Each structure stands twice: as C-alpha cells, then as structure tokens.
Amino acid sequence: MAARGSVAWRVGGFAVKPGGRLFSHSQSAAAPLTAEQLAEKIRAQKREQEKKPAREVPKDPLLRRVHELVQLSQQLQRVHPNVLAKALKNGILYQNKEIVVINKPYGLPVHGGPGVKSCITDVLPILAKMLDGMKAEPLHLCHRLDKETTGVMVLARDQETAHRIQELFRTRQVEKKYWAICVGAPEQTDGVVEIPIIEKEVESHQPHFKMTLAPNYRISHEHGKTFKVRQHRDAHVAVTRYRVLSSASSCSLLKLQPVTGVKHQLRVHLAYGLGCPVLGDHKYSHWSKLAPQKLPGKALKRLGLEQVKVRYLPLHLHACELTLPEGEEEKKIHLVCRPPRFFSRSLKRLNLEFPEAEDK
Structure with a gap:
C-alpha cells in the first residue's frame, strides 16, 4: 500500500506514485522500472x-463449417x-x-x-493515394450496396464524375444484374x-422497422360493384425482373435485374412477393x-448445418454485372464480377449449377 497521506494508482501490473516513479507490489523488489x-x-x-497459435479449426465437419461462417462475418471488422x-485495391475489377x-x-x-469499426467510406482517401499518389483526391461513392451484399x-475519381454517374443510376440508365440463392423457388x-x-414499423416484443410491400390498390366491393382503392401514397415504385437458373435441394439460383433502386428491393420482392427469401x-x-431463417431439412443436410447454427449463414446476394453508358456514342462499359467463395461453395453443396451461358 502507499504510505499514509500519499496517493497511488495502477498502470499495468504496477503501482504509480505522483511524480511518475514506479514501484512493484513486492516490498523486496529491486530498482523501480523506468518508463522505457x-x-x-x-x-x-x-x-x-x-x-x-490461432484458435484451432474444429475437426467435426459441422463445427468446422460454422467456424468458417463466423470467421467470414468478422474478418473485415478487425483489420x-x-x-x-x-x-480493395487487390480486388479492383476495372479502372x-x-x-x-x-x-x-x-x-x-x-x-x-x-x-461499425471499418467501412468503405473511411478508406476511400487511402485507396485513392494507393492508386494515384499522396496528392490524390479521395474517391467518391456513386451508389450503395447493403453491408451483406457482395x-x-x-467509385469516381472526382465529384463531377460521381454526380454524373449518380444521375445515370437515378434515371435508370445503368443496367444491374444480381445472382441470388433462394430458399424455395418462384412458381413461374x-x-x-x-x-x-414502403418502410413500416413491426410491432412485436422487439419493435423494429422493415421495408415491405405496398400494393398500388386494394379491391373494395360496395353495392355490388368492384372498386380499386389506392393505398400508401408514400410508397416507392419498385420493379424487379427475375429468371430461375437452377433448382435443387429445396433451393434455387435466380438471376435478378432491378429496374428501380429502392432500399432492400430485391430482398423484399423475393421474400414477400415471390415467397422465396434469399x-x-x-x-x-x-x-x-x-430470428434466424428457417431452412428445409434437405437444404440443412446439403449445407452441413443444424438449424440452431443457421444464424451464421451469410446473405447469398451478389451483384454480378453492371453496364454503364460511356460518352455520347452509345458506348458502354460492361463490368462482370464472379461470386465470392462462400457463394460458390453453397452452390456446390446445394447441387445448383449455372447454365453455360451464365458461367462465363
């Protein structure tokens, strides 16, 4: 203990007296440690x-699969x-x-x-310097993807280009295509x-907000006549084209083309419009x-998971293609991106395959 009338506090495993001197807990300790x-x-x-050594990878196939999924969801938040x-620089597709x-x-x-410990916005100045030198202007966002979407x-090298591309997105001149692995399959x-x-509050024991469907009208029957009654004037117009590429193991692989760009549009249209959530x-x-997604037994078996571990499954939604108009001569920049490893592994486990025309 410190002598009566003095004050002491701890730094690491040592006590520190006012004035900066260090002394050990043991009265018989040798000379005090310097700051160095x-x-x-x-x-x-x-x-x-x-x-x-890093935490051992489990030998059990199920536990190993869960370990991989946990690592996947945490790795980028630690660097x-x-x-x-x-x-990001090593993964550049085009510039x-x-x-x-x-x-x-x-x-x-x-x-x-x-x-949030790490995000794309925070590293745009660093990425710009890596590409164009220390005096480079920070890169600018042109559009967004959800945290879980790949x-x-x-990105634009200057603000003027960013505004121009944002306008192309706003006026639906950019063609976007996605791949999604879904639970179940559409009827067509x-x-x-x-x-x-539209966004609505969900009233439950855990109140929260979600995007949901808001049909343009409902059917009303009065005096023997049928009327269309308009609803939800604040709802956003949302249009999605889809095509089933493959079906197996109670799941399906879809190609999606969002015509509009509403928040969570693809996820909402698939889950609530087609009844086959991502x-x-x-x-x-x-x-x-x-709550974690509920999966059919066949899909669980093929994925090598138990239902209690499904919460570790990542979102299988991938922005695979994007086509940008270029200049006034109707030229276009066509960008293609292969899916991440976890997406490809799930395809293989579920016996889902790309048609030859898609797998290029």
Missing part, C-alpha cells in the same frame, strides 16, 4: 500473445484501414481516368454507424415483380420477428 522498461515489458507481452484499402470499380466484400458496410461497386420460372415498397436473409425471412 515498462513499455518494453508491455511490447514483450504483446509479442508473446501474437506467438500463440487496419490500410490493410482494408489494400484488399480508367474517371472511375474505379471494386469487388465489394461480404460484411463490409458502405457507411459508418453504431458498432460484388460490383463503382421467369417474370416481373412490380409491387411498390438464403441467409435473417431479416426478411420473417415479418413479425427478428
């Missing part, structure tokens, strides 16, 4: 921690911004003097927020979902609760 010695001691402890920027097109990884949000994402093998979408979409697989 204490710093070196902390560095040595850190080096020892780093030498310890230094420079490491993240370098990973010219105006734009840089990246392959957005799974689990990486576009913007920061509560609980694939083609366009191809078609168009044209149902407006695999790993734990938000839109239920309406009245927040």
Whole structure:
C-alpha cells in the first residue's frame, strides 16, 4: 500500500506514485522500472500473445463449417484501414481516368454507424493515394450496396464524375444484374415483380422497422360493384425482373435485374412477393420477428448445418454485372464480377449449377 497521506494508482501490473516513479507490489523488489522498461515489458507481452497459435479449426465437419461462417462475418471488422484499402485495391475489377470499380466484400458496410469499426467510406482517401499518389483526391461513392451484399461497386475519381454517374443510376440508365440463392423457388420460372415498397414499423416484443410491400390498390366491393382503392401514397415504385437458373435441394439460383433502386428491393420482392427469401436473409425471412431463417431439412443436410447454427449463414446476394453508358456514342462499359467463395461453395453443396451461358 502507499504510505499514509500519499496517493497511488495502477498502470499495468504496477503501482504509480505522483511524480511518475514506479514501484512493484513486492516490498523486496529491486530498482523501480523506468518508463522505457515498462513499455518494453508491455511490447514483450504483446509479442508473446501474437506467438500463440490461432484458435484451432474444429475437426467435426459441422463445427468446422460454422467456424468458417463466423470467421467470414468478422474478418473485415478487425483489420487496419490500410490493410482494408489494400484488399480493395487487390480486388479492383476495372479502372480508367474517371472511375474505379471494386469487388465489394461480404460484411463490409458502405457507411459508418453504431458498432461499425471499418467501412468503405473511411478508406476511400487511402485507396485513392494507393492508386494515384499522396496528392490524390479521395474517391467518391456513386451508389450503395447493403453491408451483406457482395460484388460490383463503382467509385469516381472526382465529384463531377460521381454526380454524373449518380444521375445515370437515378434515371435508370445503368443496367444491374444480381445472382441470388433462394430458399424455395418462384412458381413461374421467369417474370416481373412490380409491387411498390414502403418502410413500416413491426410491432412485436422487439419493435423494429422493415421495408415491405405496398400494393398500388386494394379491391373494395360496395353495392355490388368492384372498386380499386389506392393505398400508401408514400410508397416507392419498385420493379424487379427475375429468371430461375437452377433448382435443387429445396433451393434455387435466380438471376435478378432491378429496374428501380429502392432500399432492400430485391430482398423484399423475393421474400414477400415471390415467397422465396434469399438464403441467409435473417431479416426478411420473417415479418413479425427478428430470428434466424428457417431452412428445409434437405437444404440443412446439403449445407452441413443444424438449424440452431443457421444464424451464421451469410446473405447469398451478389451483384454480378453492371453496364454503364460511356460518352455520347452509345458506348458502354460492361463490368462482370464472379461470386465470392462462400457463394460458390453453397452452390456446390446445394447441387445448383449455372447454365453455360451464365458461367462465363
């Protein structure tokens, strides 16, 4: 203990007296550690921690599969911004003097927020310097993808280009295509979902907000006549084209083309419009609760999972193609991005295959 009338506090495993002197807990200790010695001691402890082997990968196939999925959802939230920027640089799909097109990884949000350690916006200045030197202007976002969505994402080298491309998205001149692995399959093998979408509060034991369908009208029967009654004037027009590419194991692979760009449009149209939610979409697989997606027994068996571990499944939604108009001569930039490894592995496990025309 400190002498009566004095004050002491702890730094690491040592007590510190006012004035900066250090003394050990043991009265018989030798000379006190200097600040440099204490710093070196902390560095040595850190080096020892780093030498310890990483947590062993389980031998059981089921536990190993869960381990892989947990790692997938956490890996990008642990790295230094420079490491993240370098990973994005290594995944660049295309670049010219105006734009840089990246392959957005799974689990990486576009913007920061509560609980977000790393996001794309934070590393845009670093990525720009890696590409164009220390005096480079930060790259600019042209559009967004959900945190859990992977694939083609366009960045602009300057604000003017960003505004021009954003206008192309707003006026629906950009053609976007996605692949999605879904639970179940639509009744029709191809078609168009044209149902407006609105955000609503879900009243349950865990109140929360979700996007949901808001049909243009409902049918009313009065005095023997049928009327169309318009609803939800604040709803957003939403149109999605879809085509089934493959079906097996109680799941299906769909190619999607969103004509409009409403928040969570594809996930809502698939889950509530076609009745086949995206695999790993734990938000839109239920309406009245927040709970892990419920999977058919056949899909669980093929994926090597138990229902209690389904919460670790990532969202299987991938932005595979994007076509941008270029200049005034009707030229186009066609961008293609192959799906991430976890998506391909799930396809293989579920016996789903791309038609030859798609797998190029």
